[in-house]
Amino acid sequence: MGKEENSNNEKTDERLEQYTQSENLTHRMGQIKHKIMVLSGKGGVGKSTVAVNVAVALAMNGKKVGILDTDFHGPSIPTLLNLGNARPSSDGTSILPVNFVEGIKVMSIGFLLPNQDDAVIWRGPMKMNVIKQLLSEVNWGELDYLVIDFPPGTGDEPLSVAQLIPDSDGAIIVTTPQDLSTNDVRKCINFCRQVNVPVLGVIENMSGLVCPHCGNIVDIFKKGGGETMAKQMNVPFLGSIPIEPMIVEASDMGKPFVYHYSKTAAAQSFEKAVEPILDIKEKEKPLSKNVPDVNKSDTALRIAVPVVQDRLSPHFGHCETFVFFDIDVENKKILHTESVTAPPHEPGLLPTWLHERKTDVILAGGMGQRAQGLFEEKGIRVLIGAPSDTPQSIVENYLNGSLQLGENICDH
Numbered sequence: 375m376g377k378e379e380n381s382n383n384e385k386t387d388e389r390l391e392q393y394t395q396s397e398n399l400t401h402r403m404g405q406i407k408h409k410i411m412v413l414s415g416k417g418g419v420g421k422s423t424v425a426v427n428v429a430v431a432l433a434m435n436g437k438k439v440g441i442l443d444t445d446f447h448g449p450s451i452p453t454l455l456n457l458g459n460a461r462p463s464s465d466g467t468s469i470l471p472v473n474f475v476e477g478i479k480v481m482s483i484g485f486l487l488p489n490q491d492d493a494v495i496w497r498g499p500m501k502m503n504v505i506k507q508l509l510s511e512v513n514w515g516e517l518d519y520l521v522i523d524f525p526p527g528t529g530d531e532p533l534s535v536a537q538l539i540p541d542s543d544g545a546i547i548v549t550t551p552q553d554l555s556t557n558d559v560r561k562c563i564n565f566c567r568q569v570n571v572p573v574l575g576v577i578e579n580m581s582g583l584v585c586p587h588c589g590n591i592v593d594i595f596k597k598g599g600g601e602t603m604a605k606q607m608n609v610p611f612l613g614s615i616p617i618e619p620m621i622v623e624a625s626d627m628g629k630p631f632v633y634h635y636s637k638t639a640a641a642q643s644f645e646k647a648v649e650p651i652l653d654i655k656e657k658e659k660p661l662s663k664n665v666p667d668v669n670k671s672d673t674a675l676r677i678a679v680p681v682v683q684d685r686l687s688p689h690f691g692h693c694e695t696f697v698f699f700d701i702d703v704e705n706k707k708i709l710h711t712e713s714v715t716a717p718p719h720e721p722g723l724l725p726t727w728l729h730e731r732k733t734d735v736i737l738a739g740g741m742g743q744r745a746q747g748l749f750e751e752k753g754i755r756v757l758i759g760a761p762s763d764t765p766q767s768i769v770e771n772y773l774n775g776s777l778q779l780g781e782n783i784c785d786h
């Protein structure tokens with residue numbers, strides 16, 4: 375086998391791998407009704423504490439919840455839930471999250487690091503890859519909410535998630551009364567706006583102190599700043615959580631505070647703060663890959679080739695038939711072939727027609743930019759510049775990495 379062939383094979387392997395990963399990601403995320411990010415401008419404001427207690431409060435309302443901890447440098451969710459020694463298992467094809475209690479599943483980067491004290495240098499693209507892998511390979515099953523905790527600030531981790539889950543429901547931003555005077559929280563809100571993540575609301579944590587003697591809340595810092603700031607920035611205010619010494623104790627013991635101390639003012643504030651989160655309506659799913667296809671394994675792929683007189687049709691829209699190939703991606707084998715007469719040549723018809731026939735990839739000779747965009751919108755990938763050959767050998771070459779893609783031969 376020549377060098378060029380080898381490199382072509384590698385490229386196809388890489389392409390198929392990327393394709394399968396994106397498919398898995400869409401499938402996994404499609405099983406989760408709401409994805410909520412928890413952010414803060416800086417560390418130590420109680421962001422992870424809020425993430426855990428929001429998740430537990432949602433579960434206390436009968437919701438199936440997952441918690442994903444994306445902190446590479448100081449993952450605290452395992453500690454907060456007393457899961458320091460837990461390790462996720464695998465079912466052979468996916469990673470299974472750790473079951474904290476019935477209805478709450480947990481996945482943390484901390485579970486995957488050999489030793490949390492080891493200094494690991496993670497560069498941005500590596501973080502993005504690991505996060506993508508977590509989102510595509512962790513099998514949460516069906517969830518009502520996935521609560522995602524991040525390191526403080528607006529770095530690579532929230533950026534990656536915002537890009538990889540473009541339909542997230544939004545972010546809860548955690549701040550403290552002292553933090554309000556800094557610009558961090560505003561930066562956080564602006565970050566969400568830049569990456570199109572809706573701001574679900576601001577939680578002002580450590581707001582006033584619950585007196586250990588009388589139980590009343592003592593306002594040690596000026597109160598109401600969070601609400602005023604939220605108003606100024608035109609984002610909802612979800613509520614304030616007082617400083618409660620039992621939160622520290624519960625966290626240290628790995629007991630979710632909101633559940634174990636449900637009678638306290640702080641726990642009740644958490645419960646109130648999740649009310650708007652419980653009210654979020656489920657988004658209408660587009661008629662696309664977000665709807666998991668139960669008949670299709672994660673590794674199946676359907677390729678369509680436009681054909682005229684038994685060979686690839688150079689003019690995509692003028693083909694006589696489409697030949698569909700069902701592929702077993704893992705073994706790179708054609709499982710089934712079917713030839714179907716093409717619909718009439720009407721503008722805008724083919725994307726819907728091919729989407730309805732569950733096409734994942736089109737191997738075409740040439741295609742105009744606009745048509746390519748319409749297919750992308752339907753989640754169908756288009757590879758252009760395939761040679762004039764029989765559909766069977768085009769697909770076989772694609773699978774074995776020797777398909778040579780040339781110019782777009784019909785760009786209108």
Ligand code: ADP
Pocket residue numbers: 414416417418419420421422423424450526579580581615616617618619621622623625626640
């Ligand atoms: P972050 O994720 O923002 O770095 P953590 O959630 O780890 O912050 O919280 C930092 C510390 O503050 C922890 O010890 C936690 O128990 C404590 N803490 C958080 N919220 C409160 C609160 N409302 N009252 C008292 N202690 C709190």
